[in-house]
Amino acid sequence: MSDTRLQFALDRGAFHLGVDLALPGSGITVLYGPSGSGKTTVLRCVAGLERAAGLVRIAGHDWQDDGRRLFLPAWRRPVGYVVQEASLFPHLDVRGNLRYAQRRASPREQPIAFDTVLGLLGIGHLLDRRPDNLSGGERQRVAIARALATQPEVLLLDEPLAAVDPARRREVLPWLEALRDELRIPMLYVTHSADEMARLADTLVLMDHGRVVASGPLADTLVRLDAPLARDEDAGALLHGQVAGRDTRWHLARVDIASGVLWLRDDGTPVGAPVRVRVLARDVSVLLAPPAPGSTSVQNVLACTVRAIAGAPHPSLVLVQLACGPDTLLARITARAADILALRPGLPVWAQIKSAGLVR
Numbered sequence: 001m002s003d004t005r006l007q008f009a010l011d012r013g014a015f016h017l018g019v020d021l022a023l024p025g026s027g028i029t030v031l032y033g034p035s036g037s038g039k040t041t042v043l044r045c046v047a048g049l050e051r052a053a054g055l056v057r058i059a060g061h062d063w064q065d066d067g068r069r070l071f072l073p074a075w076r077r078p079v080g081y082v083v084q085e086a087s088l089f090p091h092l093d094v095r096g097n098l099r100y101a102q103r104r105a106s107p108r109e110q111p112i113a114f115d116t117v118l119g120l121l122g123i124g125h126l127l128d129r130r131p132d133n134l135s136g137g138e139r140q141r142v143a144i145a146r147a148l149a150t151q152p153e154v155l156l157l158d159e160p161l162a163a164v165d166p167a168r169r170r171e172v173l174p175w176l177e178a179l180r181d182e183l184r185i186p187m188l189y190v191t192h193s194a195d196e197m198a199r200l201a202d203t204l205v206l207m208d209h210g211r212v213v214a215s216g217p218l219a220d221t222l223v224r225l226d227a228p229l230a231r232d233e234d235a236g237a238l239l240h241g242q243v244a245g246r247d248t249r250w251h252l253a254r255v256d257i258a259s260g261v262l263w264l265r266d267d268g269t270p271v272g273a274p275v276r277v278r279v280l281a282r283d284v285s286v287l288l289a290p291p292a293p294g295s296t297s298v299q300n301v302l303a304c305t306v307r308a309i310a311g312a313p314h315p316s317l318v319l320v321q322l323a324c325g326p327d328t329l330l331a332r333i334t335a336r337a338a339d340i341l342a343l344r345p346g347l348p349v350w351a352q353i354k355s356a357g358l359v360r
């Protein structure tokens with residue numbers, strides 16, 4: 001059962017926002033959608049900076065409930081809010097910025113330990129620096145630490161990496177993963193980046209024109225044929241697995257997933273590490289029989305069952321949803337091929353994965 005519920009509506013001239021979401025009490029929920037779809041407005045409603053009509057319940061605490069005429073003002077809501085451009089105090093060093101935020105928290109309730117935050121964000125060596133002497137990525141890590149130092153019950157991140165230069169962005173992602181995996185605090189994360197979404201999200205909320213068009217666990221939501229992502233050029237599935245070994249001769253990593261084994265380009269991820277594997281729909285082809293050993297250059301083949309078939313943006317193509325044990329894949333193939341193979345729901349097939357990558 002979820003103890004985080006966002007159920008509100010807001011009218012702003014031509015823009016109407018209406019959301020009704022039950023979210024998990026921890027992990028990262030990514031809000032994803034086109035510009036102007038209302039993602040930032042959702043965060044502002046949670047923070048109490050916008051007055052929507054409805055209910056805001058975070059980690060079991062009601063911050064707004066119009067039915068009971070309850071509306072906590074923004075300053076009474078324990079939120080950490082991080083935006084694109086960190087607004088750190090320029091005259092204070094990192095330690096001073098963090099201490100200032102710590103004083104805002106109740107001295108009795110400090111579930112998020114200061115040292116833990118320094119460690120998780122890797123900023124212990126930056127404490128004596130002024131914000132001017134930090135890189136964009138370091139500034140954002142300090143901004144997140146400062147938000148956590150206030151002991152929030154939810155962390156709101158509005159495109160926190162959008163202003164960090166792209167080369168540095170990837171360096172910040174492992175720190176965010178560490179926060180996600182170590183802290184029991186829900187995070188709402190707005191991004192336009194498919195990479196950040198694939199890497200960080202536990203839960204995905206797809207927004208369009210002020211509405212939630214799909215939401216749920218990331219892997220399930222990505223493969224929904226009725227959701228807009230399935231129509232993207234980069235449509236595909238995300239599989240959870242674990243690095244189980246490596247073939248040093250051929251520089252390949254063996255990744256065990258629920259439905260079998262994949263051999264992927266070895267990026268040095270240690271054996272035993274949990275990983276996410278992205279498989280694009282355009283890289284999956286469908287076979288009626290398993291290929292004879294040694295007959296194909298493609299190494300990764302999984303036994304599946306066709307679950308559903310839907311049209312793709314171009315009439316020459318279809319999207320095939322494939323159930324591989326508990327995993328789901330998407331294959332984008334030509335409509336003619338689907339016809340020749342007589343694909344239909346329930347048909348056992350083999351998915352040949354031409355390319356797949358560890359999400360890094």
Ligand SMILES: Nc1ncnc2c1ncn2[C@@H]1O[C@H](COP(=O)(O)OP(=O)(O)OP(=O)(O)O)[C@@H](O)[C@H]1O
Nearest residue numbers: 012015033034035036037038039040041042190192
């Ligand atoms: N202060 C404001 N006054 C009036 N309209 C606003 C205001 N702020 C945003 N809007 C409008 O509200 C709608 C939702 O905006 P919002 O910023 O929430 O979208 P978004 O999905 O976060 O977009 P982006 O990805 O571009 O940041 C848009 O139509 C926007 O033009």
